[in-house]
Amino acid sequence: MDKLFKANFYPGPSRLYDEVADYASDAFKKGILSINHRSPVFEDLFRLTKERLFTYLNVPKDYHLVFTSSATECWEIISQSLVEDSSFHLYNGNFGKKWFEYAGKINQNTESAYFSPNTLIRPEDLNVPLDSEWICVTQNETSNGTQVHNETIAAIRKAFPDQFIAVDATSSMAGVDLNFTDADLWFASVQKCFGLPAGLGIMIFSDAVVKKSQSVSESNHYNSFANFIYNEKKNQTHITPNVMGIYLLFRLFDKLESIKEVDKKITERAKHLYSYFQGYSEFQPITQNHHCYSSTVLAFEGEPGFINDLKKAASQHGIILGNGYGDWKNTSFRIANFPAIPDSEVEQLIAFFDQY
Numbered sequence: 104m105d106k107l108f109k110a111n112f113y114p115g116p117s118r119l120y121d122e123v124a125d126y127a128s129d130a131f132k133k134g135i136l137s138i139n140h141r142s143p144v145f146e147d148l149f150r151l152t153k154e155r156l157f158t159y160l161n162v163p164k165d166y167h168l169v170f171t172s173s174a175t176e177c178w179e180i181i182s183q184s185l186v187e188d189s190s191f192h193l194y195n196g197n198f199g200k201k202w203f204e205y206a207g208k209i210n211q212n213t214e215s216a217y218f219s220p221n222t223l224i225r226p227e228d229l230n231v232p233l234d235s236e237w238i239c240v241t242q243n244e245t246s247n248g249t250q251v252h253n254e255t256i257a258a259i260r261k262a263f264p265d266q267f268i269a270v271d272a273t274s275s276m277a278g279v280d281l282n283f284t285d286a287d288l289w290f291a292s293v294q295k296c297f298g299l300p301a302g303l304g305i306m307i308f309s310d311a312v313v314k315k316s317q318s319v320s321e322s323n324h325y326n327s328f329a330n331f332i333y334n335e336k337k338n339q340t341h342i343t344p345n346v347m348g349i350y351l352l353f354r355l356f357d358k359l360e361s362i363k364e365v366d367k368k369i370t371e372r373a374k375h376l377y378s379y380f381q382g383y384s385e386f387q388p389i390t391q392n393h394h395c396y397s398s399t400v401l402a403f404e405g406e407p408g409f410i411n412d413l414k415k416a417a418s419q420h421g422i423i424l425g426n427g428y429g430d431w432k433n434t435s436f437r438i439a440n441f442p443a444i445p446d447s448e449v450e451q452l453i454a455f456f457d458q459y
């Protein structure tokens with residue numbers, strides 16, 4: 104069967120690693136897809152996947168891992184089970200804003216601060232309300248191609264030692280070398296930088312978060328945090344999990360060796376792309392501050408007519424560009440610079456732009 108396209112730069116669901124085909128076939132052949140999630144085989148898979156993931160990402164050994172269905176579910180779990188009264192959301196784009204809005208539906212005292220896509224967050228400028236238990240940060244804002252770097256998260260941590268910090272790293276985890284000790288809770292889903300099919304969320308958190316959940320003591324929902332940690336202790340999940348997704352994640356580390364290497368490669372390739380696209384007057388990065396540039400998702404703004412024609416022409420060449428999102432839906436296109444995308448496909452992208 105013919106492939107639908109030659110190269111896919113959609114920032115999620117995104118291009119998969121080629122090896123996924125073999126891993127998926129192995130999962131089927133081995134019978135993994137039919138195992139019981141209370142069985143020792145599953146417990147081993149859970150334990151080993153956590154070990155490999157934490158080693159790869161450099162997550163502290165005493166942090167916890169649970170699997171959810173998506174990153175969006177993580178937003179809700181936090182508000183539902185880990186917040187007594189209020190969380191404080193920093194955002195500059197539509198994913199951070201959506202998170203804030205979901206949180207507000209669960210806890211009416213949810214607060215937020217907007218910053219512009221051109222601004223680097225400085226903790227001294229933040230008025231975090233004293234009663235806010237959490238500071239919520241979107242590390243990579245997929246809607247506008249901006250990033251909050253490790254140093255900024257570390258500075259927020261230092262400035263606000265009494266608050267928990269939650270980080271949405273959905274479109275950067277496994278592509279950026281994150282400093283996990285600087286926040287209490289991190290989450291992502293696998294259809295972005297992990298280069299795996301959608302349907303699995305990852306939530307990583309410290310012991311302090313487990314204690315916090317005990318004081319909030321919420322257990323009214325199928326996805327209450329208490330259910331996750333009760334089963335995590337046994338290397339199990341409370342729901343019948345996405346075993347295929349977990350197995351693919353486990354196998355991914357046959358291939359991936361070092362997040363430092365991946366981060367370096369992605370950062371260099373992003374630099375190359377940003378400088379290449381400087382040659383175009385018809386569009387420019389949504390953020391005008393290069394310190395805010397995302398290494399994993401590039402978002403460019405231009406006239407809606409131009410953007411529309413560009414996406415169409417690319418598609419006719421078998422190249423999928425990401426649509427704009429949220430506030431930038433019609434005025435931008437996005438390019439995923441995820442690790443699973445081979446350099447050869449980035450070259451095809453550039454060849455297309457060269458002749459456009």
Ligand SMILES: *Cc1c(COP(=O)(O)O)cnc(C)c1O
Binds near residue numbers: 173
């Ligand atoms: C994609 C994305 C989400 C939503 O992820 P799902 O797994 O589809 O729920 C949330 N936050 C950010 C920053 C994203 O890029």
